[in-house]
Each structure stands twice: as structure tokens, then as C-alpha cells.
Amino acid sequence: MKSQELINTAKAMVAKHKGILAMDESFPTCNKRFAKLGIPQTVEARRSYREMIVTTPGLKESISGAILFDETIRQKTKVGIPMIKVLIDAGIIPGIKVDTGAKELAGHPGEKISEGLDGLRERLIEYYQMGARFAKWRAVLVIGENIPSKASTIANALTLARYAALCQEVGLVPIVEPEVLMDGSHTMEQCFEVTEEVLCIVFNQLYIQGVLLEGMILKPNMVLPGLLCPKQETDDAIADATVKCFLRTVPAAVPGITFLSGGQSAELASARLNAMNVRFKSKLPWELSFSFGRALQQPALEIWLGKEDKVSDAQKAVYHRAKCNFAARRGEYNSGMETDL
Ligand code: 13P
Secondary structure, three states: OOHHHHHHHHHHHOHHHOEEEEOOOOHHHHHHHHHHOOOOOOHHHHHHHHHHHHOOOOHHHOEEEEEEOHHHHOOEOOOOOEHHHHHHHOOOEEEEEOOOOEEEOOOOOOOEEEOOOOOHHHHHHHHHHHOOOEEEEEEEEOOEOOEOOHHHHHHHHHHHHHHHHHHHHHOOEEEEEEEEOOOOOOOHHHHHHHHHHHHHHHHHHHHHOOOOHHHOEEOOOOOOOOOOOOOOOOHHHHHHHHHHHHHHHOOOOOOEEEEOOOOOOHHHHHHHHHHHHHHHHHHOOOEEEEOOOHHHHHHHHHHHOOOHHHHHHHHHHHHHHHHHHHHHHOOOOOHHHHHOO
16 A cells, blocks of 8 residues: 555645535536536536636635546646646646445435445546546435434445545545435434444444555535524534534544535535634644535536636636635634625
């Protein structure tokens, strides 16, 4: 195992208060978001959208790494520069999503298992040769009546651990992403219980598969009430519950926790990350950072709308959200920042 390289990459991914930009939506997810805004769902539209993001001036000030989708890592800008080279030249570490999606888990209606282990070693070797230095695999856990089941939690944890071990074998830092979804009417306490159990089982499986904790990154959900829960919580309560859950479950050897945004608004995701860092930053063994998708991109997507003359304004929105989260990592974000775009 290339242990030192993995440790160095993982550290760099969470260094200097920077965070990770998730821009690895699969075709169906990206197309769905485009369709909602009336943007054509074509290869060229996805290419120009992703070019807009990676060429954002000053992106590297707040962004340490960017997660690409297979389509994007093979694409070029309109002047012929590979997207991955644009990132590398800007000092941003390129990463790649490698699961092939969450499918129905046999015998467990309403639950999912992420696929993509077949042929993964060969795909990882190719991505490493292309210049990627980390990978991402997302597992999805649903809160509902009697779910997630042990079957779904254990199957997803084992799959994440096998993926992580394969990544480390070729020198890619695995981002391990067990996402407990926000969908539903569950309370924050229920989310806490499920997240705690999921993380315990994930780290147990990572241990069994021999994954080097210092050479991985955890990408979890925050501990939140469901979107339909009548009792919503303050940012401070969410920060307290989230940090308490992670102190119980995430070994100190893990260099960083980079949260997904999961459907929170961009502003709430920044405010909650900020609250965690204000209240706990100096007392924690790991960095608390971001690896947001929608919370970094959505405002820019709504400005861009597929129009060439909107590229510059959309890039300002990407830059702004990245800056807000960079501030949140230091506990220096405040809602006043939202007006100085
Ligand atoms: P969101 O921040 O939009 O949840 O996306 C993060 C991600 O990478 C999901 O896999």
C-alpha cells in the first residue's frame, strides 16, 4: 500500500480550511436538475456546465479537491484542455465517483445497495493514471418504519470497506460516504440513532478489511431532523448532536470529516458547519469540513441556465459559496456574508 502518499493526499484534502467540491452527479441526477430549470439534457450542456465550474477564477482559494463523474474526467474545455488538467494546473486535487449507483436491495423493499465493485480495480488503476488522487463511493440509508435494516446497513458497510481497500491498493484516497437521507418526517434523535449505528458498523467493516484510517476521508450526513419533521432544530442543536454522534463513532486517526449537504439550503449548510466549528473546532481530533454538491452549485446553476452570457455571474456564485464554506470551516461565517456577493 502507498501509505505515505495516501496520508499526504488525505491531509491535503482537508488542509488550510479548504473543502471539496462535489460535481460528480451521474447523468440521471444532473439531467433531472437541468430539466427542472429548462436546461437541455445533453452531453454538451453537461460539458459546458462543468467547464463553467472548473474554470471559476479563484476557486482554489477555498477548494482543495473536486469530485468528477466519469463523463467529465474524459471531457475537455472548449479550447481543448482536459477538465482534469484544468483542476491540476489550478492546484485542485481531482477525484472521481466510482460507485455505479444505489439499486434496490433484494428482499428489502425501500432500501438500497450501491453497486460497482465488479471491475473496480481496473477502473481505479485507469483513474489513477489519468491523474485522480481520490475516489468517492456513496451508500444510501433510508430512515423509515423498521428501516434501515441490519441487512442494508451491513451490506452497505461491507461494500464501502471493500471499495476503500481497493482504492488504497492503487494509491487513491477513498472518500467513504454513508448517507443517511434527510427525506421523511423522522426526528433529529432518530437520525442520531441511525447515524451512530451506521458509523459504528462502517468503521468495524473498514477495520476488518484493513483500511488505513489515516489515508481516508469520511463523508457523512449531518445529524438533522427529516425534511418533513414538524420539529426543526436550531443550528446549535444540530451542531451539538452531530459532533456528539461523531465523537462516539469516528476514530481520531481519520484526518477529516467532509459533510455532504443532502438537500439543505446552501445557507443552512454553511451556518450549521460554522456552528460546529465555532463550538468545537479546537477540541476535535479531525477537521470538520465540507464536500457539498448542491450547497455549492445550486445557486450557480440557477443563474447559469445553460446561457453563455451568464457564465461569469454563475462563476461568481460558485466562488461565493466556496468562500462562505471556507469561512464556516474557521467558524467565521455569518449571514451578512450572503449579501456581499
Ligand atoms: P450534496 O451535497 O448535494 O448532498 O451532494 C454531495 C454528494 O456528493 C452526494 O453524493
